[in-house]
Amino acid sequence: MTVPLSLLSSAADREREAWAQVPVLCDLGTDRGYVWVPRGTAATWPQGAHGTRALGDPWWLAVPRPLGPQVPERAWLQAPDAASALMHPGALRSALDIPADTAPGRSRP
Incomplete structure (x- = not known):
């Protein structure tokens, strides 16, 4: 799941416990964060809601090794x-703050 960093930061600040064990990757080059979600989420996610996008098949994401060297633009939060x-x-x-009744593939303003 890709999320604008500003939205990700405010959500994580409000609900720290919900984020305690979730891997999050920061991409400063695109001002986006990546949150790991279960496979199949893209089929039910309201694409574009608050600038989010679920990446399902055929997407892939190159990530730095968790304990290895980090690149300046992309690092694990x-x-x-x-x-x-x-x-x-x-x-x-x-x-x-995305309403549960927002239809998959559609977004609300």
Whole structure:
């Protein structure tokens, strides 16, 4: 899931516990953050809602190794580890203030 960094930052500040074990990658070159969600989320996500986009097939994302060297433009805000969990789509909608009744593939202003 790709989310504008400003939205991601404010959501994480409001609901720290929901984000405690979720891997988050920061891309300063695009001003976006990437949140790991379960496979299939793209089929049910309201694409474009608050600037978000679920990346499903055929998308792929090159990421730095969690404990390896980071590149200046892309780095882990919270690297995955053995205790990491995927962000539940419902919890992500709530954290980003996206109404649950927003239709998949569509966005609300």
